[in-house]
Amino acid sequence: MEFSHHSEPFRRMVIFIMKWRAVLMLSICLLLVAGIYMCFPSGAGSHILSHGRRLMTEDCENLQQQVEYFQTISIASEKKYKDTVDRMRIQNSEMKRKFDVQRDIVKDLERRNRQIVERLSNIESGGPRKRENDYRLAPHIKQDVLRSLNIHQTSEFEVIPYMSFSKDRLYQLEPGMINRPEAAPIGDKKRELQEILDMSLTVLNSNNNGKQYNQWDLLQGYSRIDRMTGTQYELYFSSKGKKNNFEHVQMFRPFAPLQSVQVQSFDKKNEWINLVVPLAGRVETFVNFIDMFAEQCIKKDKRVFLTIVYFGEEGLEETKSTLEKVTSQHSFTQYKFIERPDPFSRGVGLLVGAESWDRGNALLFFCDVDIYLKDGFLDRCRLNAAPGSKVYYPIVFSMYNPSIVYSEMNKIPPYEELFVINRDSGFWRTFGFGMTCMYRSDFLFMRGFDTKIQGWGYEDVKLYRKFVKSNIDVVRSPDPGIFHIWHEKNCDPHLQPAQYNMCLASKALGEASHAQLGMLAFRELKRENELLHSETKDENVELQNELDDDDVWLEVNKQFDN
Structure with a gap:
């Protein structure tokens, strides 16, 4: 504002000085010409007069050019000062906005502090508490x-x-x-x-x-x-x-009182998911997978594109036949089957599947063939991923070996009834990062998976670490709608030590719970105890019923499992 105020007077003063300078020089030139004309003969005087006029004309032109030059400088300076003032005005406005925000925060903190002091005074003085929460907001003092x-x-x-x-x-x-x-x-x-x-x-x-x-x-x-x-x-x-x-x-x-931070509405009706599955062999597992896909994705969701990247020749025809049968039965055409002749590599398969998509920036769901989905997962996949903002890494519930879990039963329940969440059926796979929902742009920006890694595992861990170190938020949470199906795991001894150890750890944790493995180890002791008390079973019924009634642990655990 200060520069803008003085720029116009300054320009006027420069122009005024230039004009008076031109008038003064013109007057001097006229006086000189008049004196010369009077001192010399008429012919010489005319010659000198014309020469003086030429010099005067040249001086006037030079003066006019100088005036125009100074006017140009003045206009440029005025524009520069105006731009500076505008920039300072914007900066001042931004600083004022930040100051207002900080002032509101300080006022809010002062208000909360006064409330806490008032509640503390009521408690220490034995005064009445207006609300139960008043008592619970100040326990750090008493x-x-x-x-x-x-x-x-x-x-x-x-x-x-x-x-x-x-x-x-x-x-x-x-x-x-x-x-x-x-x-x-x-x-x-x-x-x-x-x-x-x-x-x-x-x-x-x-x-x-x-x-x-x-x-x-x-x-x-x-x-x-x-x-x-x-x-x-x-x-x-x-x-x-x-x-x-x-x-x-x-x-x-x-803890501070609850605060409402933001309320948003999401329209996901046109949000498609490209489900990418790398595969080699495992025909029987694929049959179960494609049946699940038909139920959850084709019939219910209807907005999922399936991309299968198949490695090698083993089981290729059987897999293609199964896929064509199911897709033909449901008139489903939103799929792509990519064949790769090279050895299986999960990272390569997922990268090929992501790059094969040519319909814009799609939401990708990297999935394995031994995954089972339930209602709600696909919507959570859409809600917890945003381009350039966040990626979703659900914690999968990994199923135990059903032959161990249901060893006390006459038979294993039907396939669809196996997927329940309790302490005996499986565990949260906190060390797994293979199943993830992210946008194609974020995946390619992170340069995807390390395709140099061959065989089982570790490529997903490296990608996960890239996201953790980036500015993209990683949403990590147990998801009740995604299950890892138990299958026999064979660790290739030719794997690198880090990969091999991870494979062994996964194999060890995936068989059964600690209690179930212990019961298997002590199975003979259990049978000896049952034989010992088989003859006196009636005498112990009353004691057993009493134990069952008083056993809080069993009752609470039963409630938790249900």
Whole structure:
């Protein structure tokens, strides 16, 4: 605004000076010509006069050019100043908008702080609580309230356990993908532990006039989460200079009230999924797969394109015949069958299937032939993937060996009834990254799979790591609509050690649960016990019924499984 204000007067002043300069020089020239004319004869005077006129004309033209030059400079400077002012105005507007946002955040935090202080005052003064939530928003202040998290629970299953930790180790009941009861903290858990230690040491050292505490003085720490209130921390430190004395630090991280962040509507009625399956042999498995595809994708969803990339000659004709039979039966034409003569490579097959699509930026679902889908999965595939924004990596429920799971029954249930989720039927395959929903553009941007990898596995892990390190959000969640069918797994001894170890681990985990394998190992002991009590069975019926009635574990587990 300051430059714009002075630009016009400046231009006028320059033009005014140039005009007066021209007038002054013209006057001087006229005086000189007049003097020369009077001093010389008439003929010479005329010659000199004409020469003077020519010089004056040239000076005037030069002056006019200078005036025009300065006018051009003035106009360019004015435009430059105007552009600068406009840019500064836009920057000021953006800064004002950011300032308003920050001011609103500060006001909201101040409002919440006043509410918490008011609720705390009511609790400490014994005043009435307006709502039950008021009591649960301020437990981090009153020490006695923390202890009440595990008081008057309806059963032992509602007790909130602590996670134990030291300065560099976590001892956790829910190990997650790490699958270790004891592990070094990583990611957000590492940052959380460091923050806890730093704050507790700050509190201890601010109240201590002697030696300073450090993380090596931590004896043990505990934390637990109440999902309605927040996280409680209990830390015990060895006291400085006092044998068998300890310092206890309590901290609490409260949860904020629920907030509505965003509401969106999605129209997915025209969203097609290109389901890509790499395949070699396994004709019987393909028969079950294509029947499932017909039921879930052709009949119900109707917006799935099937791309099969087949390697080798073994089982090729049988597979093509099965595919043509099912597609002809349902009048289904949205499929493509690609033949590859080279050895099987899952990464190559998925890359070929993705590149073969020529209908724009399609949503891809990379799938294996031993996958079974249920209602709802395809919609979750569409909802949890967005081009350039997020990819969906569902955690598949992997089925155990049905011959072990149903060994106590007379026969294995029908195929469609096998796919239930409970602790005896299978497990969440947290280490699997092969089934994924992503847009073709994101897949190609990440350069797809490593096609140098031959045989089983690992190419999907490398792609997953690329997405984790990128700006694309990875949606990772157990999905109740996708199952990995149990099949005999043979690990090729010629695989690289990393691949071979992964294959063996998958084989070991996929047979049965820990309890089921244990019962198989102790099968003879179980039979001996049954024979021992077969003669006195009637006498023990009443005791057995009593045990069944009092066994809370069995009852609760039955409810969870159902």
